[in-house]
Amino acid sequence: xxxxxxxxxxxxxxxxxxxxxxxxxxxxxxxxxxxxxxxxxxxxxxxxxxxxxxxxxxxxxxxxxxxxxxxxxxxxxxxxxxxxxxxxxxxxxxxxxxxxxxxxxxxxxxxxxxxxxxxxxxxxxxxxxxxxxxxxxxxxxxxxxxxxxxxxxxxxxxxxxxxxxxxxxxxxxxxxxxxxxxxxxxxxxxxxxxxxxxxxxxxxxxxxxxxxxxxxxxxxxxxxxxxxxxxxxxxxxxxxxxxxxxxxxxxxxxxxxxxxxxxxxxxxxxxxxxxxxxxxxxxxxxxxxxxxxxxxxxxxxxxxxxxxxxxxxxxxxxxxxxxxxxxxxxxxxxxxxxxxxxxxxxxxxxxxxxxxxxxxxxxxx
Amino acid sequence: xxxxxxxxxxxxxxxxxxxxxxxxxxxxxxxxxxxxxxxxxxxxxxxxxxxxxxxxxxxxxxxxxxxxxxxxxxxxxxxxxxxxxxxxxxxxxxxxxxxxxxxxxxxxxxxxxxxxxxxxxxxxxxxxxxxxxxxxxxxxxxxxxxxxxxxxxxxxxxxxxxxxxxxxxxxxxxxxxxxxxxxxxxxxxxxxxxxxxxxxxxxxxxxxxxxxxxxxxxxxxxxxxxxxxxxxxxxxxxxxxxxxxxxxxxxxxxxxxxxxxxxxxxxxxxxxxxxxxxxxxxxxxxxxxxxxxxxxxxxxxxxxxxxxxxxxxxxxxxxxxxxxxxxxxxxxxxxxxxxxxxxx
Numbered sequence: 213x214x215x216x217x218x219x220x221x222x223x224x225x226x227x228x229x230x231x232x233x234x235x236x237x238x239x240x241x242x243x244x245x246x247x248x249x250x251x252x253x254x255x256x257x258x259x260x261x262x263x264x265x266x267x268x269x270x271x272x273x274x275x276x277x278x279x280x281x282x283x284x285x286x287x288x289x290x291x292x293x294x295x296x297x298x299x300x301x302x303x304x305x306x307x308x309x310x311x312x313x314x315x316x317x318x319x320x321x322x323x324x325x326x327x328x329x330x331x332x333x334x335x336x337x338x339x340x341x342x343x344x345x346x347x348x349x350x351x352x353x354x355x356x357x358x359x360x361x362x363x364x365x366x367x368x369x370x371x372x373x374x375x376x377x378x379x380x381x382x383x384x385x386x387x388x389x390x391x392x393x394x395x396x397x398x399x400x401x402x403x404x405x406x407x408x409x410x411x412x413x414x415x416x417x418x419x420x421x422x423x424x425x426x427x428x429x430x431x432x433x434x435x436x437x438x439x440x441x442x443x444x445x446x447x448x449x450x451x452x453x454x455x456x457x458x459x460x461x462x463x464x465x466x467x468x469x470x471x472x473x474x475x476x477x478x479x480x481x482x483x484x485x486x487x488x489x490x491x492x493x494x495x496x497x498x499x500x501x502x503x504x505x506x507x508x509x510x511x512x513x514x515x516x517x518x519x520x521x522x523x524x525x526x527x528x529x530x531x532x533x534x535x536x537x538x539x540x541x542x543x544x545x546x547x548x549x550x551x552x553x554x555x556x557x558x559x560x561x562x563x564x565x566x567x568x569x570x571x572x573x574x575x576x577x
Numbered sequence: 578x579x580x581x582x583x584x585x586x587x588x589x590x591x592x593x594x595x596x597x598x599x600x601x602x603x604x605x606x607x608x609x610x611x612x613x614x615x616x617x618x619x620x621x622x623x624x625x626x627x628x629x630x631x632x633x634x635x636x637x638x639x640x641x642x643x644x645x646x647x648x649x650x651x652x653x654x655x656x657x658x659x660x661x662x663x664x665x666x667x668x669x670x671x672x673x674x675x676x677x678x679x680x681x682x683x684x685x686x687x688x689x690x691x692x693x694x695x696x697x698x699x700x701x702x703x704x705x706x707x708x709x710x711x712x713x714x715x716x717x718x719x720x721x722x723x724x725x726x727x728x729x730x731x732x733x734x735x736x737x738x739x740x741x742x743x744x745x746x747x748x749x750x751x752x753x754x755x756x757x758x759x760x761x762x763x764x765x766x767x768x769x770x771x772x773x774x775x776x777x778x779x780x781x782x783x784x785x786x787x788x789x790x791x792x793x794x795x796x797x798x799x800x801x802x803x804x805x806x807x808x809x810x811x812x813x814x815x816x817x818x819x820x821x822x823x824x825x826x827x828x829x830x831x832x833x834x835x836x837x838x839x840x841x842x843x844x845x846x847x848x849x850x851x852x853x854x855x856x857x858x859x860x861x862x863x864x865x866x867x868x869x870x871x872x873x874x875x876x877x878x879x880x881x882x883x884x885x886x887x888x889x890x891x892x893x894x895x896x897x898x899x900x901x902x903x904x905x906x907x908x909x910x911x912x913x914x915x916x917x918x919x920x921x
Contacts (some may be wrong), residue, residue, distance in 0.1 A: 243905070269906060297894055302731065304739075313744065327906050329648040371680050372895050374652050374687075375905045378677050405791045419650055419905075420687070421672070456759025458717070460756050477723050483619075485720040488753065490744045497748065502756045504617050516723065524648035528873045553589030560582045560795070 225480055242274055244284065245335055247323030248298075248367065252428075254387040256347040256435035258363075259311060260295050263322050271326030275337040276562050281316055284339045288314040295343055297368040300350035307349040311342040324379035325417045332379070332417055338400035348435055359433050360392065362490060377422035387433045389470040390431040398425035402412040422521040444472040444517030446527040449496055451513050453503065462513055462525075463498045466491035479512040480505040616665045619719055621855075621861040625712035629882035630919040632667075633678035634781045637902035638911035641692035650674070651688040651904040653702060655885055657820070658684070660863045661709040662886050670701040673867045681818075681897045683888035692800030692907060700902065705919075706885055713878030718859055721816055729858070730811040734895045735804045735819075738811045742786065746793070747812035753829035754797065757815050758877060761857055761867060764809045768802060774870075784810040799853045802869055806855040818860035818891035821899045825883040825916060836912045850886070885916075 233451060245265040247466035250258055257308030264284055266274040291314065296303040320338035347353040347363065354362040367384075385391050391409055401423040408415035416422035447544045452461045462475055471493060478501045479484045487499045503509060506529070513525040580608050624898075633656065656664045662852040664684075673686040685875070692698060721729075733739035750767050773789075773796045786800035787794050795805050803819045810817035811847045825832050826848045836845045866884070868876040890897040902909050 234594065270645065285866030293895075301892075301894060303894070304732075327645070327647055368895075372893060372897075374677065374679065374685055375903055384706070457755065475723060475726055478720075483719045484722040485719050486723040486726040486814060488726060488812065490748065490812070497752055499752050500755045501718060502617070502619075504619060504717060504719065506617070515591070518725075542596050546593040546598075549589045549596065550593030552588045553591070553593055556582055556589065560586060563582075 218239050242268055242280055243326075245322045245326070246378050247322050247382070248295075248378050248565070249323070249337070249382045249384065251384045251386055252389045252430060252432065253294075254389065254434050256353065256361075258299065258347055258431050258481055259342065260298070260345060260347045261340060261342040262291065262295055263320055263340050264291075264476065265322035265324065265335040265338050267326050267342040269327070271328065273332070273335050275316075275318075275335065275339075276297065279319075281339060285316070288341060291341055292343060293340070296345065296350075298365050298405055299345055299352040300349070300559065305349060307346040309344045311344050312340070314339055314341040321525040323378070323415065324390070330417050332415055347432075349388065351556070353435070354476070356429070360429065360431050363428045365428070367386065367422060367424055367426075370422060372422055377416055377419040379416055381414045381416070381423075381426065384430065385530075386432065388433045391428065392431055393429035395427045397425040397427065398423070402418065434508050442467050444474065444520075444529045445522060446474050446515045446517055447523045448513050448515055451525050451527055453511070453527065453529055456539070458502075458503050460501045460503050460511060460513075461498055461551060462501065463496055464489060464491065464515055468492050469493050469520075474515040477516065478503075479514070481509055491536075503529065589642065597770070605892045617710045617717060619858065619861060620703040620714070620716040620869065621718070622714045623711055623847060624714045626706050626708070626880070627710045629710060630705060630707045631885070631916040632919060633648050633701050633704045633706050633885070633917045634701065634917075635704070635901070636699055636911075636913040637909050638699055638913075639690060639692065639695055639902075639904065640695055640697045640910050643906070644694040646693045647687065647906045648691045649904045649906045650899070651690045651700060651902065651907060652685050653700065653902045654899055655684040655702065656685060656704060656885050656887055657682060657889075659886055659889075661711060661866070661880060663707040665694050665705040665707075667705055669703075670699065671725055677909075679888065680889050680893045681889045681899055683897060683899060690904070690907060700708045701829040707879075708882045710887060711878070711880050713862060713865060715859070715862070715878065718758050718861065720757055720814060721858070721860070725860075727856075729816040729891075730814050732808075732811070732908075735779070735783075735813060735890075736808045737781070737783040737858055738808055740808075742793075743782065743808050745810055750809065751813040757813075758859065759858070760813050760815060761806075761810060761877055763874050764806055764813075765867065765877070766870050767809075768795050768805055769873070769875065772802065772869075774798060777801070779804075799870055803853045803855045806867065806869065808856060810855070818856050818858075818864075818889050819853050820856050820884075820886050821853050821888045821890065821897070822884055823887040824852035824912060825885070826850050828883070830918045832916045832919070834914050838908065838910045850883075854884070856889070906918070 247263040249261045252258055264467050266280045266284055270276055271384050302305045317340050318337045322335045322338045323332055326333055352364045356362055367378050369378060394412060402421040404412045404414045446464055446466050448462060449465045450463040460478060463477055464474060470524055473490050475486050475488055475489055476499060482502050485501050486509050489497055491497060491498055511527050514521055515523045645690055671688050675687045676686045678684055691871045698920045705809050737743055750763045751760040754763055771794050773794045776794055776798045779800045782804040785795055785805050787796050807817040825887050834846045834849050836843055836849055854865045857867060865878045866880040888899045889895055
């Protein structure tokens with residue numbers, strides 16, 4: 213079960229000594245009993261039904277309190293995210309379909325602990341939400357070979373807040389799905405009360421008893437593990453080394469039709485560096501890397517998008533000797549000396565000509 | 578005499594020609610390898626490192642709000658052993674049932690507490706906490722490798738890395754930066770230039786950025802500052818997370834701070850120092866602390882002895898709950914912390 217009260221976020225004034233009083237809006241305080249049923253079906257679909265029953269600190273049911281029930285129903289989006297997090301570390305990449313929206317079902321029952329140590333009670337009525345999750349889009353499905361998979365279901369409530377746990381976890385295996393093996397983490401968690409080839413069921417009276425992770429080995433025929441086809445295209449349009457800053461400037465252009473996040477990798481001896489860059493179609497942007505390789509070293513630039521390499525560019529660090537002002541000054545002095553020397557030689561020749569002028573009227577022709 | 582002129586002219590011309598031909602600039606083999614090798618080397622060096630030890634006494638007042646006897650598991654968070662912090666549990670007022678750690682490594686000890694209806698009890702723990710004040714010098718720090726960028730720079734509940742406004746801001750700030758430290762410094766400066774510090778409930782980066790008078794403002798407290806920083810850093814491919822803990826606002830031998838439940842919410846002592854700040858991962862140094870709210874400047878790897886870390890938030894998608902001391906059915910009415918400084 214979990215507390216749905218807003219957690220005390222003890223935040224705060226790092227650089228101020230002002231009195232901080234965190235206002236709290238008047239709100240409904242209640243706890244929620246949680247039962248989860250997971251049906252593993254052919255083709256790798258898990259149909260998950262979460263049943264919730266609110267109750268107060270004294271263990272009294274609040275299922276007839278319409279304000280509380282409406283609030284539980286209105287939290288469908290966050291409840292859905294929590295369900296997905298039992299199967300994946302990133303809900304945004306998970307394919308799912310809501311099978312039935314959150315609604316109050318008076319005929320359902322929730323089995324939970326309401327405060328009396330070790331005692332599980334049956335509470336009538338539940339807010340139910342059912343969602344189909346495609347396991348091949350989750351991080352929980354690990355292929356073991358053939359049609360055998362390991363499925364790790366994580367109790368995200370207890371992972372997020374150690375006080376919380378799932379009261380009842382009920383796994384069912386239907387169609388051609390077969391349970392081959394199972395373990396739980398931590399090892400001291402209590403074993404299931406039902407364990408056969410078609411069903412595993414845990415009743416967790418407290419957080420200490422409840423497993424954090426349920427690890428199932430299943431034979432699931434018909435699962436298609438496919439990756440999304442790569443549509444991203446990009447190229448290295450320029451890679452220029454700057455000796456002044458010892459850095460490599462890389463320009464990348466999105467040459468495809470889709471906007472995307474690209475990872476630009478620089479490989480040099482001793483280091484592999486990567487930078488992320490987001491580009492719209494046709495757009496180009498430049499990034500810089502510090503270069504650690506020595507002169508003559510080879511640099512390889514690769515661009516990745518959607519997990520695939522899209523382009524590669526190689527270059528060698530070559531450095532032009534910088535123009536120094538000192539040789540220029542010396543050259544200028546040389547030029548001046550040449551001019552002066554030439555002038556003196558001209559003076560010498562002029563004087564020589566005056567001393568021995570050519571004969572008047574002389575005409576060889 | 579005239580021949581002397583000729584000789585002088587020839588000599589000067591020859592010298593001049595020699596100088597011009599000998600020193601004209603041209604492409605030659607570059608010969609500054611050694612000098613350049615030094616400037617290209619990745620460098621991480623602690624220019625200051627000093628330990629400060631505190632004896633921390635943390636006490637929590639638990640109350641059974643119901644009329645019935647309740648047996649409940651009580652979870653107490655402890656400062657964490659981590660980079661630049663060393664923690665030893667000296668004693669507790671009750672025997673813990675067991676210890677556990679959260680997904681992001683927070684240290685939690687669990688007690689089994691039984692209270693009659695309306696009864697209260699103080700739960701105490703005494704710890705020795707050594708905080709390492711440090712100042713790091715970095716040069717030519719490489720960006721993370723492909724695997725790290727792909728695995729550890731994604732979005733989470735509070736870090737909106739796919740938000741196009743944030744993407745645009747991050748790229749404007751950081752694409753042209755040369756190394757991750759320079760990028761983080763630019764991010765920090767950008768945040769500080771737009772910060773409207775307002776204590777608030779945690780809203781995450783998505784709601785911390787608001788437009789006011791045509792200008793973007795970062796509105797919130799230390800958690801929003803940290804969330805915005807982590808979001809922008811992750812967009813640029815920098816592994817970053819949020820550290821939670823207590824900040825000692827007073828430089829005294831004994832610092833006491835508290836937070837108390839009231840009918841309308843919570844009151845705190847004037848020096849209450851619940852705090853959050855970002856960290857970045859530098860493979861050559863480990864997790865490096867970033868502080869934007871201490872002295873009004875961006876401090877990267879310049880960590881004071883006033884920070885005590887209780888937990889981190891990196892892997893958990895919904896964020897890590899860090900509540901100091903909480904139970905399911907019992908209420909925690911008073912959180913009390915006393916830090917006594919030991920000789921360092």
